[in-house]
Amino acid sequence: MDPLGVAGALGAGLSYAGYTVTARTLLLRGAHGVTVMAGMFGVGAMVLLPAVAGADLGWVLxxxxALMVAWLGLVATGLSYVLFQHGLAGLPSSTVATLSLAEPVTATLLGVLVLGEVLGSLSALGITVVVLSLAAMALPGRRPRAGTRVAP
Structure with missing residues (x-):
């Protein structure tokens, strides 16, 4: 086990949780959903900007x-996070964050089915845990409380 890797994973998880709770709080306070997402991604881009300092970005031209950047920015990221904020507008942060765990499961399964990648036993175990967790979230009694819906 790599302590730096574990620390990085914990940091990423805490950051994602913080992002999700903050976005939900802003939505509940009446902020426009697309504005919330754009603001958060703008801050994230500024924080990550030093990471590309000195990198060869000629390929973007x-x-x-340019098509790759447009696709990844507008569709893969932009559209998915507009849908994410719609989920946050009507569901508790914990539910939305849990449901978003289906994304890596989908990506892994597409890699296996479309690209012919091999599914390892640890990956299969991870998929099983995520799918069972999502099924547990769907059980009756896990519904959001009344009055928690906000306008997107």
């Missing part, structure tokens, strides 16, 4: 590179 090619047609293929």
């Amino acid at each position: 090619s047609a293929r590179g």
Whole structure:
């Protein structure tokens, strides 16, 4: 076990939880959903900007590179987080964060089914845990409390 890796994973999990709770709080206070997402991604981009300092970004200027950036920015990220904020507008943060765990499961299964990747036993165990957790969240009695819906 790599302590730095574990610390990084814990930091990522805490950051995601903080992001989710903060976004939900802003939505409950009446902030516009797209504005909340754009603001958070803008702050994230500024924080990460030093990581690309000195990197060769010439590929972005090619047609293929520009299309890749547009696809990843507008569809893969933009659209998915607009949908994410709609979920946050009507469900508790814990439910939305748990449901978002289906994303890596989907990506892994697509890798196996479409790209012919091999599913290892640890990955299969992880998928099983996530799917069982999502099923447990769907059980009766796990409904959000009345009055928690906000406008997207």
